[in-house]
Amino acid sequence: MKIAVCVKQVPDSWAEKKMVNGILDRENVDAVLNDLDEYAVEEALRIAEAHGGNEEGGSNTITVISMGPERATEAVRKALSMGVNDAILVTDPQLAGADALATSAVLAAVIEKGGFDLVICGTESTDARMSVVPAMLAERLNAAQLTFASKVTVDPAAGKVSITRVTEAGVDEMHAQFPCVISVVEKINEPRYPSFKGIMAAKKKTIESRDLATVGVSAEAAWSLVADATPRPARATGIKVTDDGTGGEQLVAYLAEKKLI
């Protein structure tokens, strides 16, 4: 199987984020591998391991694909150290501020060129929080969409994938033939920590960089424009009481005063 895993570098969840000229300031915050994408990497490794592994020259390869600035190399390297085979990073100044439509166009072009049986994504990037890139990829690649998976079963001989989809609308059982775009929820597995051996091996693995010209798409960065972004006033410091037996009553008094009951 040829498996592509899409990973994104995002600002650390705890970092204070700011908008500069309508786009997220990514320069001045700590950046990490989107934690939901670690589950995608882990699931790709598990699928390969269940069907012969992803050793050099074996029957499965896993390629990590990412679009982002040069420093996204760090996030890509983390995925490599977990055990994937190689990586492609698309970096181009024209992609600064790219929205999901542009991102999915670039990723789809890279994936299409490489050929694939499965594309595995996280369900959401913790910065954009859109949960739309996997669906857009399925549409662009003319592949089956199996998203929000809490369980994935692959039958490589039959070219068949079955998933359990978990969303607020309930639980669905779904299946499709290769090629498929899968996104995984965080309940699916427990991502491994890169081993020392994995970290050393990752240093020798190839991260191929491409720009828009090599990818062969002319993507306009964004089809929606931010008119303004204003920090909201911080929440006023609230009231805090220590329960001395009257905490429940004080809570009710507060709700009554605020006309919430």
Next chain:
Amino acid sequence: MSTVLMLADFVGTKATKTNAELATAGARIGEVTAVVLAPVGQGATYAAAINRGPIAKIIVVESDSFLANGVAAVADVLAQVIATESPAAVLIASHAFGKEVAARTAVKSGSGIITDAVDVSADITATQLVFGGSTTVHSKVSHGTPIITVRPNSVDADTTESTPAVETQSFSVSDASKKATVTSSQPPVQGGRPELTEANIVVSGGRGTNGDFSAVENFADVLGAAVGASRAATDAGWYPHSYQVGQTGKTVSPQLYVANGISGAIQHRAGMQTSKTIVVVNKDPEAPLFEIADFGVVGDLFAVLPKATEGIKAHKS
């Protein structure tokens, strides 16, 4: 006058409260047409449930593919309706399914997309709260037909009863949109409480409940509230996953959110930070959730909640 399309929102066969919210936002822009996508033979029943808010017209399309093939089939037909109606904008409910439909529809129709809007104005500017609600953003789509997903419970809805004209149209679902097959669907267990994302009050419990949600549920019931849970509680199997609030659960922004025995991890905050009023009950005075609480009680939830429940009963009578 221009037309605005809204994708009628159903959970299973039940029309949601979000429909009136989509219609209210849409009516600021133009005349609202609701697109009802129903299984074969059920178009009329589904359409009849779309009866609140300023909706001028309903277009019904029937196909069994909507259930059997999910997102891809719905987006396929919605894109065809957009092509024939040339609307000024398309509004869709912002949940996993709605966002994915919007995503594929945007690609198909060459349009820009905005997700998780909390408001949409007459000139089709969307308001979003980003970075955990710390920043307000106004944005506009610059290409094609603006496709905007609107977060449930955000727009103040006009719920006046309406009797829109119903028109049945037929569109076919292409084979390319039938690649994934849904073999079974289990709707979320609902119980008697309001739906989480629609509720005005949410009372939630975390690891601090130690698996006993009775105090949380009793307090929720006396307030007519929905019950939510932290991931620690859903992971432990104390509450079903569909009740999880947070980054990988539901995003709620009720008038009142009461968190009990929840520490306030960033992933939990991501789902509740935009609640109008936040109340926290936690026995650890250092719990980070107190930082964003309007009212906090440092104490044992098993002592505080029963008293508060009694207090509310007394207040009501």
